Amino acid sequence: xxxxxxIAIDHGLKADEYKRICELLKRTPNLTELGIFSAMxxxxxxxxSSRLHLKKLPTKGNKVIQGPGxxxxxxxxxxxxxxxxxxxxxxxxxxxxxxxxxxxxxxxIMRDVFTMGAxxxxxxxxIHFGSPQHKKTKNLLRGVVHGIGGYGNCMGVPTIAGQxxxxxxxxxxxxxxxxxxxxxxxxxxxxxKAAGLNKPVIYVGSKTGRxxxxxxxxxxxxxxxxxxxxxxxxxxxxxFTEKLLLEACLELMAGDSIISIQDMGAAGLTxxxxxxxxxxxxxxxxxxxxxxxxxxxxxPYEIMLSESQERMLIVLENGKENLAKKIFDKxxxxxxxxxxxxxxxxxxxxxKNEKVASIPVNTLVExxxxxxxxxxxxxxxxxxxxxxxxxxxxKTKDVLIKILANQNICSKEWIxxxxxxxxxxxxxxxxxxxxxxxxxxxxxxxxxxxVDSSAxxxxxxxxxxxxxxxAESWRNLISVGAKPIxxxxxxxxxxxENEDNMGxxxxxxxxxxEASKYLDFPVVSGNVSFYNQTKxxxxxxxxxxxxxxxxxxxxxxxxxxxxxxxxxxLVVGKTEGHIDQSLFSRTILDEKNGPPPEVNLFNExxxxxxxxxxxxxxxxxSAHDVSLGGLLTAISKMCIKGNKGxxxxxxxxxxxxxxxxxxxxxxxxxxxxxxxxxxxVTQILEKNSVHYEELGIxxxxxxxLYDKTxxxxxELKSINTNWLKNYMS
Amino acid sequence: MKSSVITFPxxxxxxxxxxxxxxxxxxxxxxxxxxxxxPKSDLVVLPGGFSYGDYLRCGSMASKSKIMQSVINFAxxxxxxxxxxxxxxxxxxxxxxxxxxxxxxxxxxxCKNVFVKLNNKDNAYFKNLNKDVLEFHxxxxxxxxxxxxxQLKEIKDNNQIAIYYCNSEGNIDDQYNPNGSxxxxxxxxxxxxxxxxxxxxxxxxxxxxxxxxxxxLFFKNLINNIK
Numbered sequence: 024x025x026x027x028x029x030i031a032i033d034h035g036l037k038a039d040e041y042k043r044i045c046e047l048l049k050r051t052p053n054l055t056e057l058g059i060f061s062a063m064x065x066x067x068x069x070x071x072s073s074r075l076h077l078k079k080l081p082t083k084g085n086k087v088i089q090g091p092g093x094x095x096x097x098x099x100x101x102x103x104x105x106x107x108x109x110x111x112x113x114x115x116x117x118x119x120x121x122x123x124x125x126x127x128x129x130x131x132i133m134r135d136v137f138t139m140g141a142x143x144x145x146x147x148x149x150i151h152f153g154s155p156q157h158k159k160t161k162n163l164l165r166g167v168v169h170g171i172g173g174y175g176n177c178m179g180v181p182t183i184a185g186q187x188x189x190x191x192x193x194x195x196x197x198x199x200x201x202x203x204x205x206x207x208x209x210x211x212x213x214x215x216k217a218a219g220l221n222k223p224v225i226y227v228g229s230k231t232g233r234x235x236x237x238x239x240x241x242x243x244x245x246x247x248x249x250x251x252x253x254x255x256x257x258x259x260x261x262x263f264t265e266k267l268l269l270e271a272c273l274e275l276m277a278g279d280s281i282i283s284i285q286d287m288g289a290a291g292l293t294x295x296x297x298x299x300x301x302x303x304x305x306x307x308x309x310x311x312x313x314x315x316x317x318x319x320x321x322x323p324y325e326i327m328l329s330e331s332q333e334r335m336l337i338v339l340e341n342g343k344e345n346l347a348k349k350i351f352d353k354x355x356x357x358x359x360x361x362x363x364x365x366x367x368x369x370x371x372x373x374x375k376n377e378k379v380a381s382i383p384v385n386t387l388v389e390x391x392x393x394x395x396x397x398x399x400x401x402x403x404x405x406x407x408x409x410x411x412x413x414x415x416x417x418k419t420k421d422v423l424i425k426i427l428a429n430q431n432i433c434s435k436e437w438i439x440x441x442x443x444x445x446x447x448x449x450x451x452x453x454x455x456x457x458x459x460x461x462x463x464x465x466x467x468x469x470x471x472x473x474v475d476s477s478a479x480x481x482x483x484x485x486x487x488x489x490x491x492x493x494a495e496s497w498r499n500l501i502s503v504g505a506k507p508i509x510x511x512x513x514x515x516x517x518x519x520e521n522e523d524n525m526g527x528x529x530x531x532x533x534x535x536x537e538a539s540k541y542l543d544f545p546v547v548s549g550n551v552s553f554y555n556q557t558k559x560x561x562x563x564x565x566x567x568x569x570x571x572x573x574x575x576x577x578x579x580x581x582x583x584x585x586x587x588x589x590x591x592x593l594v595v596g597k598t599e600g601h602i603d604q605s606l607f608s609r610t611i612l613d614e615k616n617g618p619p620p621e622v623n624l625f626n627e628x629x630x631x632x633x634x635x636x637x638x639x640x641x642x643x644x645s646a647h648d649v650s651l652g653g654l655l656t657a658i659s660k661m662c663i664k665g666n667k668g669x670x671x672x673x674x675x676x677x678x679x680x681x682x683x684x685x686x687x688x689x690x691x692x693x694x695x696x697x698x699x700x701x702x703x704v705t706q707i708l709e710k711n712s713v714h715y716e717e718l719g720i721x722x723x724x725x726x727x728l729y730d731k732t733x734x735x736x737x738e739l740k741s742i743n744t745n746w747l748k749n750y751m752s
Numbered sequence: 753m754k755s756s757v758i759t760f761p762x763x764x765x766x767x768x769x770x771x772x773x774x775x776x777x778x779x780x781x782x783x784x785x786x787x788x789x790x791p792k793s794d795l796v797v798l799p800g801g802f803s804y805g806d807y808l809r810c811g812s813m814a815s816k817s818k819i820m821q822s823v824i825n826f827a828x829x830x831x832x833x834x835x836x837x838x839x840x841x842x843x844x845x846x847x848x849x850x851x852x853x854x855x856x857x858x859x860x861x862x863c864k865n866v867f868v869k870l871n872n873k874d875n876a877y878f879k880n881l882n883k884d885v886l887e888f889h890x891x892x893x894x895x896x897x898x899x900x901x902x903q904l905k906e907i908k909d910n911n912q913i914a915i916y917y918c919n920s921e922g923n924i925d926d927q928y929n930p931n932g933s934x935x936x937x938x939x940x941x942x943x944x945x946x947x948x949x950x951x952x953x954x955x956x957x958x959x960x961x962x963x964x965x966x967x968x969l970f971f972k973n974l975i976n977n978i979k
Contacts, residue, residue: 172861176891177802179764263762263805355761441861443891445953446800448768451961462961577961 026057034061040392047386055324055372055380060387062290062328063297066553069391072519073551076529079536084545086508088209094135094286095205096547097212098509100573104463105209106470107141110149110202110513110569112552116257117199121166125150126174126260127332128201133178134286137269138335140213140276141205144447145461146175146182148201149474149513149567153194155430155750160189163197165751170260171201172441177262178269181450182442183459186474186567189430192482195557200513202474202569206463213276215285217303217338217364222282224296224307224362225344227351228268228334231292232317234258235330264333264356271354272335280343287334293327295336296362297370301388306367311374315357323374338364398525403484407603407617414602414681417611420732422685423655426606427739432652433746451577455664457502457648458570462577469577471505473570477651478563480619483604485527485564489534490622494689496570497542498648501631502692504581504638505572510539512549512568517561519553527564528553535566541624542631544570581638583647585665590644590721591698592661592669596630596691597714598654600682606652607685619687626690633711634692642700642707649691655684657693658718659726663740668725671718695721753778753978755795758823760785760814765800765837765953772955773797776971783819790822794978795832798823798839800891800953810853810894811841820846832876832978833947837892840939840949849942849949850907851899856892857932863891865963866930868915868938868952869922875945876977877914877970885922886915886966888952890930890938895951897933897940907940914939914948 024030031041034057044060045051052060066072082090088105089097095109113128133143148171153160175182180203235258275281283303285295292314300307311323317331339347344360351358365371370387372380426432439454451469452460458473475495481488493510500507512535517524539546555562574580585592602608603617637643645665649657662669674683696704708715726734755778759766766782773780773795781791790796804813814820820842827833827848835843843849856862869885870878899907907913916936918924929936931951939950957967 169860176861176893177762177764177805179801261805263802263807266762266764266802266805440864443861443863445863445889445891445956445963446764446768448771448956448958448962453963580961 024054026051026054031057034058035065036061040064047390053380055327056382058324058328059293059380059382062293063387064391068290068294070551071392072394072396072553073528074393075395076532079532080546081536081540082545082547084509084543087545087547090547091549093214094138096509096511097139098547098571099209100463100468100470103209105207105212106571107136107139107205107207108203108511108569108571109135109548110200110474110511110567111550112513112515113199113201114197114515114552114555117167118197120257121163122170122173123257123259125167125170125199127258128199129171129174130260130262130265130332131288132201132203133180133265134288136203136205137272138213138284138286139207140211141207142273143180143203143205145204145459145472146180146201147459147472147474147569148185149476151188151190151193151198151565153189153197154191155189157194161751167199168438168441174260174262176443178266179446181444181446181461182439183444183450183461184454184473185439186476187435187438190478190563192563196555196562198515198555198565200567202511204470204472204571211276213281213284215283215299215302217283217299217305219282220364220366222341222364223339223344223360224309224364225337225339225347226314226334226359226361227337228356229261229264229331230315230317230357231321231326231329232331233321233325233329236325236328258330258332260332267354267356268333268335271351271356274350275347280340280347282338282340284335284337287336289330291328291330297384297387299336299338300370300384306365306369306371306384307362308365308371309362311372313359313361315359323372323379396519396525397522398529399522400526401485401530404616404618407614409602411679414679417681419680419684419728420734422607422611422681423659423734424742425611426652426656426685427659427743428746429606429610430746432606432656434744435747436744437747437751451580452503452582456583457499458505460503460574460580467576469574469580471500471503471572471574473499474567475499476565476567478565479604479609481527481531481566482563483619485530486534487619487622489531489566490538490624491619491689492566492568493535493538493542493544494622494627495650496568497544497627497631498692500570500572501635502581502583502646502648504579505574506635507542507544507570507572509545509547510568510570512546512566514549514551515555515562515565515567516553517556521561524561531564531566538622538624542628579639581643581646583645583661583664585661585667585695585721586644588721588723589698590695591701592718592721593694593696593715594654594691594718595634595694595708595713595715596626597688598683598686598691599688600678600686601688602682602686605685605687607681620689622689629711630690630692630713633708633713637704637707642696642704643694644697645695647693649693651687653685653687659739661693662726662736663743666724666736668722668736669719670722670727671729673729674716753794753975754792755780755797756783756791756793757797757799758783758785758819760803760817762803762805763799763801765955768955769797769799772958772967772971775958777975785814785817785819788818788822790819790826795834796823796826798835798842800837800839803838803842811838811845814842815845824848827947830944830946835949836953837951840951841894843947843949848947849940850903851897851940853894854896854898855894856896861893862930865889866952867918867920869918869924870915871913872911875941877948877974879977881969881973883969885918885920886970887964888954888966889956889963890952892951895931895933897937899934904934910943912941912943913937914941915950
């Protein structure tokens with residue numbers, strides 16, 4: 024087939040991009056070459072619209088061993104141990120085929136982590152669905168949850184935390200973001216940079232089939248009515264093979280045979296081989312006849328673009344081929360020497376004794392297009408002036424009951440009970456808390472992780488929203504007693520070719536950058552997912568932030584369940600009654616305008632660090648950050664989890680009860696302390712200029728508001744847990 | 753005391769079991785499914801996981817592994833063999849214990865703490881335990897125990913039911929049945945009571961920081977009984 028502009032456009036390339044390819048090659052590419060260009064130059068692989076802005080993110084810090092640019096980021100957790108982690112999206116495949124889409128998302132991110140030599144120790148996910156009333160939502164939710172569980176459970180990696188939301192902006196484009204943490208010795212980290220000439224290039228894992236051809240291109244396009252036709256581009260997962268691949272790779276990695284290793288993720292053999300060659304400034308020669316194929320008569324085009332799962336590419340030291348083969352034979356996995364490194368700086372492909380492609384590696388990577396897209400700045404919306412007498416009409420108890428039953432506040436137990444969250448025997452904080460926590464096996468240390476996003480705030484004002492998500496991630500780690508170390512981000516947005524959507528992206532990134540700089544909470548890995556839209560309508564901007572922190576002594580971990588009667592409950596941080604964009608405003612007043620709560624980074628840092636001090640001095644019995652739903656929602660969750668009640672004092676303020684209890688001011692935590700320690704605790708808070716208020720005292724199974732209204736905790740519990748169960752049954 | 757944990761392709765609770773056995777004093781060895789000789793052992797454990805991906809029928813491929821002939825012979829000569837979760841599924845596939853394990857009633861994987869009531873303490877596993885109700889942890893997709901009426905009668909006549917799902921007080925009722933198992937059965941013995949298959953994972957309950965500590969009771973008691 025003679026390649027022309029039309030075929031290039033069918034591959035998702037723009038006319039001027041095609042022109043540029045011809046100029047770079049000084050000739051017309053053949054079909055295989057065109058396929059390779061389209062895979063490398065699409066948004067998903069090239070970051071062509073986002074790269075300029077991602078440069079603003081802080082990526083360095085004294086705990087950072089590896090920032091963005093590798094398969095995953097790596098941070099130091101002392102004693103020679105390191106944590107490898109990353110989050111990645113699998114949105115489009117999951118909408119088309121929820122089970123396989125979500126499953127392979129989980130499989131892909133775990134591969135990114137064990138490619139670097141780390142054994143995965145925890146999975147997390149952030150999943151977002153359309154309105155519960157939308158006809159597709161229930162099936163998509165069920166399929167995604169089954170898919171995530173199906174893969175992670177089989178791998179034997181606990182799923183320790185996550186986030187689920189419902190919003191009509193995801194009706195035609197759900198989000199599935201999967202995150203994995205792995206543990207590695209810092210002197211045993213593997214990288215993707217190839218080195219040395221004539222080193223054997225090895226293919227291991229599953230065979231290559233026709234599944235997922237052009238998956239990465241699909242992820243770089245928006246959905247239209249022909250979406251069902253795209254089913255064949257969704258990959259099919261095989262967690263059993265991945266489990267074998269994990270064990271075989273770790274066994275090989277224990278020795279010194281590997282020069283570089285790269286998993287075949289998006290754009291399969293194409294991107295893995297090119298990335299290795301590019302980073303090593305080398306050429307690579309592949310003999311495609313040697314690639315183990317699942318189907319007969321596969322063409323070079325198909326072999327290069329297949330996204331079959333559970334495959335790895337390895338550059339080995341010379342002479343180690345037999346040793347490596349033995350290990351993969353033991354695990355019953357394919358092993359083939361398919362090529363070698365060269366000094367040509369070209370990627371050269373051979374098939375049936377013919378050279379079928381030859382492309383300079385730098386044209387695919389360094390010369391890939393970069394766009395400075397047009398974008399629109401957002402103004403901070405004006406504050407709504409909601410009259411006090413309107414707010415005073417609402418009874419606190421009624422509002423609380425509605426909020427606890429809201430789909431975005433309710434317990435997600437139905438979901439996480441389907442994930443094995445205890446395998447590996449180190450999960451010390453299960454899903455449902457502020458962060459999941461796993462011990463570092465065989466040590467006194469533990470790692471905490473949380474994943475967060477606040478699309479509503481980001482939609483209302485992207486700059487503030489970006490900051491808020493980072494701050495919330497930070498708070499969730501602090502609340503369990505972990506020192507926040509670094510984050511990974513999954514940036515889910517609409518089309519970069521739309522000025523509004525691009526503006527949301529640019530300003531969210533700016534917000535993330537500002538907060539992570541201030542909090543010394545650098546971004547070490549991540550992924551951008553654009554074109555999350557149906558026809559012309561983009562989703563609400565949804566950056567998901569995965570935060571990781573360290574507990575040096577896991578016995579100091581704190582959880583959110585109230586512990587003991589007569590203990591005192593305090594709120595740390597100032598309550599100012601910011602009600603705009605709160606869950607109350609949006610769902611009960613049906614008021615969608617107004618700015619999100621302000622994020623004061625000084626207070627975030629100061630409040631968080633002070634609370635961490637209190638936790639380390641064993642003053643804190645339980646802690647929980649205040650986020651969606653505000654103060655009373657947070658208190659209720661602590662009551663529900665601990666099976667305890669609370670008697671609330673009359674607060675000293677001039678706010679209406681609704682603003683006080685359901686406002687979503689940032690930088691706040693609820694803490695439980697023993698009354699004996701009140702003086703010490705308040706002294707430390709005051710010394711550090713941290714605002715606090717006493718809220719009340721813990722009692723048996725009842726919440727008593729200061730106006731004597733009583734709420735039975737068991738009732739709140741069933742309201743909170745039943746929504747999702749009932750919805751799914 | 754010597755124990756052996758068999759690793760099948762796709763086993764994923766083998767390490768957890770190794771950690772638990774060693775913690776309570778066993779000298780444990782990991783045994784590869786493709787070996788033919790079982791090391792000298794006082795206890796053999798088939799761990800949880802997804803052997804062969806559970807792609808054919810849970811446990812069926814693993815039950816034909818090379819090592820299994822030695823395990824079966826060991827069991828038939830009175831050796832202690834314990835199968836947990838996927839290990840239980842493997843045991844039913846070998847025929848060492850009766851019945852089958854179907855997909856959970858609500859067709860969903862389930863991971864949570866459950867209570868189990870001990871039914872028979874006249875065996876090496878539960879003898880001398882001073883509690884009748886234990887808090888264990890389950891994590892499975894196919895734990896719905898089923899057998900024919902004739903089999904059930906035989907199991908009951910021989911006192912082969914090891915544990916039932918129940919509540920914290922030990923009441924055995926359908927509402928405490930997490931997966932639809934017939935008669936709330938969570939674990940059973942062979943006729944001689946030297947082979948135990950059960951869905952719950954005691955190895956996940958061996959530390960107060962984890963889901964609970966009743967697994968510690970179980971293992972401490974087990975090693976004392978074997979000594």
